[in-house]
Amino acid sequence: MTYKVTKSDQEWREQLSAQEYAVLRQAGTERAWTGELLDEKRTGVYRCRACSAELFRSDTKFDSHCGWPSFYSPLAGDSVELIEDRSLGMVRTEVRCATCGSHLGHVFDDAPQTPTGDRFCMNSVSLTFEELDES
Numbered sequence: 001m002t003y004k005v006t007k008s009d010q011e012w013r014e015q016l017s018a019q020e021y022a023v024l025r026q027a028g029t030e031r032a033w034t035g036e037l038l039d040e041k042r043t044g045v046y047r048c049r050a051c052s053a054e055l056f057r058s059d060t061k062f063d064s065h066c067g068w069p070s071f072y073s074p075l076a077g078d079s080v081e082l083i084e085d086r087s088l089g090m091v092r093t094e095v096r097c098a099t100c101g102s103h104l105g106h107v108f109d110d111a112p113q114t115p116t117g118d119r120f121c122m123n124s125v126s127l128t129f130e131e132l133d134e135s
């Protein structure tokens with residue numbers, strides 16, 4: 001996979017905070033219930049914190065009670081990349097930004113209350129939020 005945005009490890013370290021680097025570039029996970037976007041309910045767009053690509057819209061965000069911001073669908077099918085993740089003795093599906101390859105979180109098919117049944121479980125530090133005027 002070749003990404004539109006590619007940077008060296010050194011460049012990512014300079015651009016991102018230590019916590020952002022640990023999640024986005026080393027597939028870390030922020031502690032549950034600590035993310036700043038968890039309770040964000042305004043209308044707007046969520047972008048990749050590493051490359052600013054648009055990833056999610058607020059109208060697909062839902063309250064999953066899992067401790068991380070959750071969406072039932074990405075903005076477009078090709079805005080994220082899904083990769084099988086067999087770490088930690090589990091089979092999960094990792095979600096990465098399709099533009100820069102940064103780690104965003106995981107997707108689970110355990111949300112029957114949503115239109116897709118999917119729960120894109122994202123790290124707040126992987127995203128930035130931009131409020132849009134609803135009028």
Ligand SMILES: [Zn+2]
Pocket residue numbers: 048049050051052053097098099100101102
């Ligand atoms: Zn990105």
